[in-house]
Amino acid sequence: MPPIAELMEFGGALPGVDVQPSAYARLLGYPRNHVLEGRARELADWARNWFAEHGRPWIYARQAGEFEIAGESIRVDGSSFISRRLKSTLEQAETYSVVLAAVGAGLEAEEESRRRWHDEKPDEYFFLEIYASAVVEHLITITGARLCDWAEQNEMTVLPHYSPGYSDWDVAEQPRLLELIKRTRREPFPSSVEALDSGMLRPRKTLLAVFGLAPRSDRLQRLTNLIPCESCSFGPCQYRRAPYRAVRQPAAEQDSGRIAVLDHDAEYNVSRKALQRWAEERLTLRLLEDGSLDAVFRYDGTTCSNMGRPLTFHYNVRLGPRAEGYPLRELRCAPASDDTGHAYMCKYLENPALLMAAIESEKPLSGERLNAVLKWQRGSSAAGCYCDAGSREHKWGLVLETIHYALARKESAQNTEQ
Numbered sequence: 001m002p003p004i005a006e007l008m009e010f011g012g013a014l015p016g017v018d019v020q021p022s023a024y025a026r027l028l029g030y031p032r033n034h035v036l037e038g039r040a041r042e043l044a045d046w047a048r049n050w051f052a053e054h055g056r057p058w059i060y061a062r063q064a065g066e067f068e069i070a071g072e073s074i075r076v077d078g079s080s081f082i083s084r085r086l087k088s089t090l091e092q093a094e095t096y097s098v099v100l101a102a103v104g105a106g107l108e109a110e111e112e113s114r115r116r117w118h119d120e121k122p123d124e125y126f127f128l129e130i131y132a133s134a135v136v137e138h139l140i141t142i143t144g145a146r147l148c149d150w151a152e153q154n155e156m157t158v159l160p161h162y163s164p165g166y167s168d169w170d171v172a173e174q175p176r177l178l179e180l181i182k183r184t185r186r187e188p189f190p191s192s193v194e195a196l197d198s199g200m201l202r203p204r205k206t207l208l209a210v211f212g213l214a215p216r217s218d219r220l221q222r223l224t225n226l227i228p229c230e231s232c233s234f235g236p237c238q239y240r241r242a243p244y245r246a247v248r249q250p251a252a253e254q255d256s257g258r259i260a261v262l263d264h265d266a267e268y269n270v271s272r273k274a275l276q277r278w279a280e281e282r283l284t285l286r287l288l289e290d291g292s293l294d295a296v297f298r299y300d301g302t303t304c305s306n307m308g309r310p311l312t313f314h315y316n317v318r319l320g321p322r323a324e325g326y327p328l329r330e331l332r333c334a335p336a337s338d339d340t341g342h343a344y345m346c347k348y349l350e351n352p353a354l355l356m357a358a359i360e361s362e363k364p365l366s367g368e369r370l371n372a373v374l375k376w377q378r379g380s381s382a383a384g385c386y387c388d389a390g391s392r393e394h395k396w397g398l399v400l401e402t403i404h405y406a407l408a409r410k411e412s413a414q415n416t417e418q
Contacts, residue, residue, distance in 0.1 A: 008099065008150055011060030011187040014142075019048070019134045027130050027137070029314050029334065031286060031294060040337075043123055047131040056106035057135055058190040059143050060181070063213070064098050076100070076210075079180045083169035085367065086162045086210065093159055093214040099147055100181045101161065103139035104191050105132040105205035110353070117343075117352070126337060132205040133360070140207055147211055159212035164199065167366040171199035177208050196354070204357040261325045262408040266374050268401050275405040283402055291321030292329070293407075297399045298336070301384035303344045311341030313386070315399045325369035326407065333359055333396070347387040359386055364396045370407070373400040 024044065025034055036044050064076045073080040074087055076098060090098075109132040116124040140161060147158045165171035175195035182189050194202050201208070268275060278297075286294045297315040302308040318330035335342045342348060347355045365372050376397065383391040 007063040007065060007185070008147075009062035009185055009187050010146065011062075011184075011190050012058065013190060014057050014059050014139065017051075017055070017057050017135050017138055019131065019138050023137065024048075024131060024134045026316075027134050027332070028127070029296070029316055029332075029337065031296075032288060039123075043127040044131075046124065047127040050112065050128065051105075051109055051131055051135065054108050054112065055132075055135065056108055056191075057104065057139055058106065059101070059103045059139055060184075060187065060190055061099050061101040061143055061147065061211075062181075062185060062187070064100055067096070067098050077180060077183065079176055081169075081173050081177065083162070083173075085166075085168035089159065089162070090212050093157075093212055095159065095212040095214050097213040099158070099211040099213060100177070101140070101143050101147075101209045101211060102178070102181050102189075102193070103136055103143055103207050103209075104193065104203060105135040105139075106191065107203045109135075110203045110205060114353070122340060122343070123337075126335070129356075130334075136205050136207050140209060143209075144211065151213065155216050157214045157216045159214060161209035161211050163207060163209045165361045166363065167368060171361060174199040174201065174208060177210075181208060198354070198358070200354060200357045200361070202353075204353055204360075261322055261369075261371075262404060262411055263371055263374060264408050264412045266404065266408065268374075268405065270398060270401055272405065275402050276409075278398070278402045279406040279409075283406055285403075285406060291323065293319040293326070295319060295403050297402060299395060299399070303341060304346070304383055304385045304387070308384075309341040309344040311345070311385070312336040312339045313342070313395075315396070317399070317403060319370060319403070322407075322411075325371065327367065327369050328365050328372075328400075329367075331363040331366055331396075333362070333392075342386070345385045345387050347385075355386070358389070359392065362389075362392060362396070364393065365400065370400070370404050373397065373404055376400075 021036075021044075022032070025036060026032070028040075028044070030036070066075070066077050068075050069087060069091060070080075072084070072087070073082060074090065075081075089095075109128055113125045113128040113132070116122075116128065144158060144161060151158045162169065164174040164177060175197075178193060178195045178201070191203075191206075193206050196202060282298045282300075284296045288294060295315075295317040297317070299313045299315065300310065301313075302310050312335065313333055314336050316330070316332045316334075317328065320327040320329050343352070345355070364378070365376060378393040378397045383394075386392050386395075
């Protein structure tokens with residue numbers, strides 16, 4: 001481990017957060033390069049201006065004093081965590097230390113969006129909620145950029161962040177991670193944050209994360225899934241060693257041949273007839289310049305109470321290029337912008353913040369290749385609402401199997417033509 005004079009720590013309020021319009025539009029569910037117009041543009045500008053005046057975003061990060069991998073556990077400053085995926089990543093990179101981080105959009109936006117909902121202004125509620133999510137995404141990105149700056153001076157490399165609730169890290173461990181992060185040394189923790197028994201955080205627009213610190217070496221460059229630059233969208237960074245994957249790559253890198261990367265004879269949990277219908281009627285696929293794909297799936301259902309109110313949710317999935325096996329890079333589920341039925345779900349009526357936070361945080365199979373959905377043992381509840389985790393897992397299964405079916409059918413047709 002390179003000698004470090006003092007363990008790193010920084011934190012505090014971060015006024016003047018400037019979320020990129022493209023990032024905000026993506027979280028709103030619009031396709032890339034879409035230009036907001038009319039009422040949508042008005043609401044987006046309102047949310048941005050409101051947050052600029054009233055929002056109180058913050059960040060905090062500190063290097064852990066102790067770190068080790070003991071058996072199946074990751075031990076940090078005396079606390080143990082279980083995540084096979086994070087453990088594997090840290091081991092592959094020969095990580096010798098970690099940075100604990102927390103970022104938040106602040107309580108103000110959450111309270112304002114709640115007021116807008118109670119005032120029967122669901123559009124303002126939705127746009128401000130999504131803007132606060134975009135702020136959190138931006139904050140963790142610039143936190144990583146600051147860590148890269150510090151690591152560069154100490155001949156280290158910072159790995160991409162990982163958080164409870166991501167693939168193979170139980171969100172129930174979040175309270176323990178929050179307690180650990182709050183053990184500050186010199187800097188006071190900049191905001192009031194608490195963790196519920198479920199693992200959800202309050203305020204909801206808060207993210208806890210772990211960044212691995214690894215030696216700078218050629219070996220890390222060969223572990224392409226560990227190169228943080230490829231998943232970092234911080235444009236002005238002076239320490240970039242690899243292009244952001246949204247940058248156009250040479251055609252030879254976009255497709256490494258017509259070898260099948262999906263199982264064409266897959267055994268789905270859903271009938272192929274249903275998958276074909278959904279692929280044609282509910283799924284939109286768009287190929288991006290870098291070879292990745294944007295998938296949007298529209299789910300129409302009904303609440304299980306209140307006379308079966310209709311509801312519509314949109315599933316947005318970003319998949320990496322075919323040559324990489326269509327890795328699931330980004331997953332998001334949220335009510336359609338014009339949907340009102342979700343507000344009549346039982347769990348929403350009991351605690352809207354808790355339910356929507358659970359829906360927003362669930363990103364099944366994140367980082368895995370699309371083929372992984374074929375072996376995913378998931379919830380089997382076919383309820384039309386989103387009140388319990390089993391029904392939400394069931395719907396994610398339908399979405400990912402439909403995407404798999406559509407891409408496998410397309411790949412099979414292309415191979416036949418050749």
